[in-house]
Each structure stands twice: as structure tokens, then as C-alpha cells.
Amino acid sequence: MPGTTDAKKDGNIDESSYTQSYTRHLERRLRALETEKQILQAERSRLEKETQTLRTELEKLRQSPLITATIIDVLEDGRAIVKSSTGPNFVVHVASSISKEKLQPGMRVALNQRSFSVTQELPPSRDPMIRAMEIEEAPEVSYVDIGGLREQLDEIKETVELPLLKPDVFVEVGIEPPKGVLLTGPPGTGKTLCARAVAHETNATFIRVIGSELVQKFIGEGARLVREIFMLAKEKAPAIVFVDELDAVGSHRLDIATSGDREVQRTLMQLLSELDGFEARGQVAVLGATNRPDILDPALLRPGRFDRIIQFPKPDDSSRREIFKIHTRGMKLESDLDFGFLVSATEGTTGADIKAICTEAGMFTIRDGRVCVAQEDFRKAISKVQTRGTGDQAPSGIYC
Ligand code: ATP
Secondary structure, eight states: OHHHHHHHHHHHHHHHHHHHHHHHHHHHHHHHHHHHHHHHHHHHHHHHHHHHHHHHHHHHHHSOOOEEEEEEEEOTTSOEEEEETTSOEEEEOBOTTSOGGGOOTTOEEEEOTTTOOEEEEOOOOOHHHHHTEEEEESOSOOGGGOOSOHHHHHHHIIIIIHHHHOHHHHHHHTOOOOSEEEEEOSTTSSHHHHHHHHHHHTTOEEEEEEHHHHOOSSTTHHHHHHHHHHHHHHHTOSEEEEEESTHHHHBOOOSSOOHHHHHHHHHHHHHHHHHHHSOTTOSEEEEEEESOGGGBOHHHHSTTSEEEEEEOOOOOHHHHHHHHHHHTTTSOBOTTOOHHHHHHHTTTOOHHHHHHHHHHHHHHHHHTTOSSBOHHHHHHHHHHHHHHHHSSOOOTTSOO
16 A cells, blocks of 8 residues: 555654654753753842842941040050040050051051950041141142242252252262251242242152141140151152141240140140151151241251251342233233333232232223233232232322
8 A cells, every 4th residue: 555655654754853843942942941040040149149248238337336546555465555536545455366566656546346445457547638738749830930039949959859859969978968948938928839849840749738737626636647747748759748837836835834735745746756757868858837937946946857947038129020920921911011110019019919919900901891901900909909918008109
């Protein structure tokens, strides 16, 4: 029966091709399921990690807070005297995980809330940046932006620039460069300006500290700030530390002192010890500025401290002319502007006054809707700036 055999054959072929395609279908399905399984496994491990992170975070949040403190002294038996941020001093144990050699007076640590034992070292705080100082990496101002002050600049170059740029010169001659330079003179005569310019020329970091900001409310805080400022200066070397209003911390020490005075003295002592402790020819220069050199503690002016004093007088005629030229450099001026008049009308003013006069003159020009600054604008500006200081009208006759 050939027909039956053919039909059987056909039936077998159909069945086997059906089986083959079904197998392929199952294989594809299997692969899809395997991929899906891998995706789900990855998702599971991601969720497990997330749970773990959240658990750790939760544990951290549940932990009781630590108290910050400053080490005052380390005792021979390994315990430490600390001043807690909450107030009193404590004698406390130190966790064995902290090496005793590392503990130094003045270091910041964290205390356990119950036992008050020292459990962690903390990095030195960076709060002086916010509270007491400004930092400028190589300021923009250069020597060409300073009018007059030739002698002062020469002296600054010799005492600050040379030790920073060519320390070998001092080694060869066998002398130590001056450690501290004191700039004295009325406000606005360019003391800060010169210090910034020398930082620019030496490519040094300029750290400006205001003396009155160093006087702190809490005992030991001012001294700590001074220590941290000098630590930062060494980190950022070459650096220039410029202590403005030095008289706020450096005035005469009194015999009978209140606790506030004692705190100021402590800050001064720290400043002196930083000046004394400087490695010779280090890459950190210290400049101080004051309007009242007469009230400074003689200890500050001793050799090896602020032993170079540079006086900043009010500018004379030719210096005022230069300062006017500097501050009007970027201004549009009427061609008939007489600089001789500006110089003679501003006798007794400082560089800061001249800068203010130029700005005021520009303001008068804007107010009038013009773009070129005229002599009359300067005349009004001089009158305004000169009366601002006294509260009186400017004496008549000093103008044209
Ligand atoms: P203070 O004692 O109040 O700190 P200071 O002597 O440090 O005053 P500066 O801050 O240097 O004075 O001067 C203030 C501004 O006055 C400077 O930014 C600068 O624009 C201008 N100025 C002062 N003196 C000069 C000068 N000789 N040449 C050019 N500009 C000057």
C-alpha cells in the first residue's frame, strides 16, 4: 500500500518539524526566562545593598552624639585634661585606638557623651577662614598699581620679597632675614595694598587676619585661631600672613588685668611664639599693620619679631598725582582735566580718599547723563569726600 506509506511518511515529517519548532520555541523561552532571572537577581542584589546602606544610615542616626573638646594637657598615666565645648575641663581616659604620641595640647577631639573619654581625633577646624581671615591666592594687585611709596616698596621688597624669592642670598651672607615687618601709618595710606602687591609679585598666598577678630569670647579660642592660621600658612607656603589692626591684640600688657585682658594676652603670647618659632628663612612672611604703633607692646617690637618698621605717610604732591593717574586709568576724562588742580585741592588726603574721589566724580558724571568725567565732577567729588570725614562744609578757597 504505497499511498498509506506516503501518508505515514508525511505524518512523521509534520510531527518531527512540529517537534523541532516547538523545541526551538522552548529554547527561546528558556533563554528569555534566564535573562529575566539574571535581571531579577541584579535587582535583588541592588535592593539588598540599598537596604544595607539604609540600615547603616539608620544606625548612624541612632548613635548618640559626641562632644567636641580641645586637649589641654596629656598626663603621664595616659589620661588627658580636656576643655569640652560645653564648658568645664575634665580629666578623661583616652581610647586605646588613639595613639598617645599623636595627642597634643590644642588638638581637637571627640568625647563619648557618657564617659567623656576621648574616642576620636578630629581634624583642625577651618573656621578661622570664616571668622578671622581672608585668603587670596596671588592677589591681582601689583607694584604698578601703587602710587608713590617708593622707599616703602623698596624696603618691603628687601625684607619680604627677597627672603621669599631668593633665600640663598641670606644663606650665603650668613644672616637671617627679618621675621616680621610692621607697617604703620594713618588709615588708607596703602599698607594693605603694598602687602597684597608683594604677595602678587612673589606668587604667594595672601592671608589677611584682622587683629580685632582674633580677640575671642572664649578662653583659649584666640590662641587657637592664631595657631591654626599659621598652620594654614605653612600648608599654603609661600604665604604672607598680614595681621591688620595689630594693636587690637598687641597693645601694652597691663599689670592688673581682667579675664578679658588675660585672653587678649594669651592670644598675643601665641602670636609671639609663632613669630619666634618660625624656621629661619621659611616660606612664610609675617607683616603687621597698625595706626597706633605707640600703644604696641614692646615685646612685639623686639629683635626677631616685628623688628622692621616701615612708615606709611600721607602722600605728597607727586604721589597724589601718581595715585590720581592710577585710579583714573580706566575712566573717560575730559581732555582739559587739570591734574595740577586735583593734586593741589587734595592736600592732606590719603590714597583711599583719592580712590573715593575718583569714584564719586564718576557718579556725578553718570547722574548728569554724560560719559566723560569733567573737572567740575572732580571738584564736587573732592568737596563731598573731604566733608564726609569732618561732617563740616569744605573750607572755601581750596578749589579753583
Ligand atoms: P587701614 O589702616 O585702614 O587698613 P591701609 O593703609 O591698609 O588702611 P589700604 O587698604 O591699603 O589702606 O588702602 C585702601 C585703598 O586705597 C586701596 O585699595 C587703594 O585702592 C587705595 N590706595 C591707598 N594708597 C594708595 C596708593 N599709594 N596708590 C594707589 N592706591 C592707593
